[in-house]
Amino acid sequence: xxxxxxxxxxxxxxxxxxxxxxxxxxxxxxxxxxxxxxxxxxxxxxxxxxxxxxxxxxxxxxxxxxxxxxxxxxxxxxxxxxxxxxxxxxxxxxxxxxxxxxxxxxxxxxxxxxxxxxxxxxxxxxxxxxxxxxxxxxxxxxxxxxxxxxxxxxxxxxxxxxxxxxxxxxxxxxxxxxxxxxxxxxxxxxxxxxxxxxxxxxxxxxxxxxxxxxxxxxxxxxxxxxxxxxxxxx
Amino acid sequence: xxxxxxxxxxxxxxxxxxxxxxxxxxxxxxxxxxxxxxxxxxxxxxxxxxxxxxxxxxxxxxxxxxxxxxxxxxxxxxxxxxxxxxxxxxxxxxxxxxxxxxxxxxxxxxxxxxxxxxxxxxxxxxxxxxxxxxxxxxxxxxxxxxxxxx
Numbered sequence: 329x330x331x332x333x334x335x336x337x338x339x340x341x342x343x344x345x346x347x348x349x350x351x352x353x354x355x356x357x358x359x360x361x362x363x364x365x366x367x368x369x370x371x372x373x374x375x376x377x378x379x380x381x382x383x384x385x386x387x388x389x390x391x392x393x394x395x396x397x398x399x400x401x402x403x404x405x406x407x408x409x410x411x412x413x414x415x416x417x418x419x420x421x422x423x424x425x426x427x428x429x430x431x432x433x434x435x436x437x438x439x440x441x442x443x444x445x446x447x448x449x450x451x452x453x454x455x456x457x458x459x460x461x462x463x464x465x466x467x468x469x470x471x472x473x474x475x476x477x478x479x480x481x482x483x484x485x486x487x488x489x490x491x492x493x494x495x496x497x498x499x500x501x502x503x504x505x506x507x508x509x510x511x512x513x514x515x516x517x518x519x520x521x522x523x524x525x526x527x528x529x530x531x532x533x534x535x536x537x538x539x540x541x542x543x544x545x546x547x548x549x550x551x552x553x554x555x556x557x558x559x560x561x562x
Numbered sequence: 563x564x565x566x567x568x569x570x571x572x573x574x575x576x577x578x579x580x581x582x583x584x585x586x587x588x589x590x591x592x593x594x595x596x597x598x599x600x601x602x603x604x605x606x607x608x609x610x611x612x613x614x615x616x617x618x619x620x621x622x623x624x625x626x627x628x629x630x631x632x633x634x635x636x637x638x639x640x641x642x643x644x645x646x647x648x649x650x651x652x653x654x655x656x657x658x659x660x661x662x663x664x665x666x667x668x669x670x671x672x673x674x675x676x677x678x679x680x681x682x683x684x685x686x687x688x689x690x691x692x693x694x695x696x697x698x699x700x701x702x703x704x705x706x707x708x709x710x711x712x
Binding site: 367368369371416417484485486540551 | 619623625643676679680681682683685686687688693696699702703706707
């Protein structure tokens with residue numbers, strides 16, 4: 329549900345885009361499940377749900393899950409403890425914070441827009457969406473810069489890694505430019521970047537189950553589930 | 563005597579399994595008391611369980627296919643920022659034990675593979691194009707597969 333900062337009515341209605349993105353999100357989740365199953369593993373990210381939503385100590389499980397997710401993943405404790413390469417770690421962190429913000433504020437923006445009508449460009453929700461897009465762009469730039477600036481890493485990087493990071497870069501850049509250009513009055517350019525923004529997000533949804541991100545989602549949820557069981561056993 | 567106390571005077575004790583240390587509390591040979599650490603015996607390490615199924619599984623994955631090219635130079639471990647902070651994570655050794663099929667050793671160390679942060683520095687210095695980062699991904703999946711060790 330990508331909320332439009334620029335009024336997209338010229339091309340598509342906001343509701344059509346929301347339905348398209350929602351349908352593709354469900355489709356990509358199914359693809360992710362199938363891809364992970366094809367590895368021959370029993371654990372899938374959905375196993376977190378079965379580990380959490382049981383009657384036995386339910387509230388404690390939810391509390392631990394939130395603590396572990398925030399502490400280890402969102403605040404980079406796990407990555408920080410494991411990795412001494414700060415530039416890489418913060419690049420991933422900035423990208424993750426931005427993308428999470430983008431998803432959350434886009435949904436909020438869409439709901440506000442549906443309930444209260446079109447939001448002004450200076451609405452705090454729009455500003456937060458733009459800030460999230462800037463973070464996504466910055467994180468992707470950091471990760472790409474790291475790979476491009478070091479010959480050895482550049483030469484050994486997998487094509488799927490390039491593609492995934494470029495997709496993030498495009499999502500962040502096109503979304504942010506669309507917002508900035510709409511503020512400065514260049515509406516035609518703004519619409520163009522908006523179309524690019526939606527297209528790159530659609531591509532991301534279809535592509536990510538086949539990229540390295542699928543493994544990162546699987547590994548992150550696996551370690552989170554193991555931490556949940558360890559904390560419960562204490 | 564507890565397992566922790568057993569053989570505590572041995573240099574690099576942590577590398578020796580408890581079960582391989584024999585330290586009789588009372589031992590007398592030829593009328594001479596050689597109790598305590600004088601009588602400590604460290605049994606040779608014998609590997610009886612070879613299982614190449616994990617190697618096959620790793621090789622069957624796109625980024626794990628070059629594992630057999632590894633000649634154990636150790637460049638991957640030397641450059642790994644995670645291994646510096648956590649020496650128990652050793653990509654070179656993980657590749658070695660999977661290649662050799664040391665299933666008991668794999669069982670002991672398999673959880674360390676999830677330490678890999680995926681930075682790709684190891685792949686950038688590998689002279690044989692093994693792509694250790696990809697191999698770590700393949701191992702992470704293989705260790706949790708239905709036909710794996712767990």
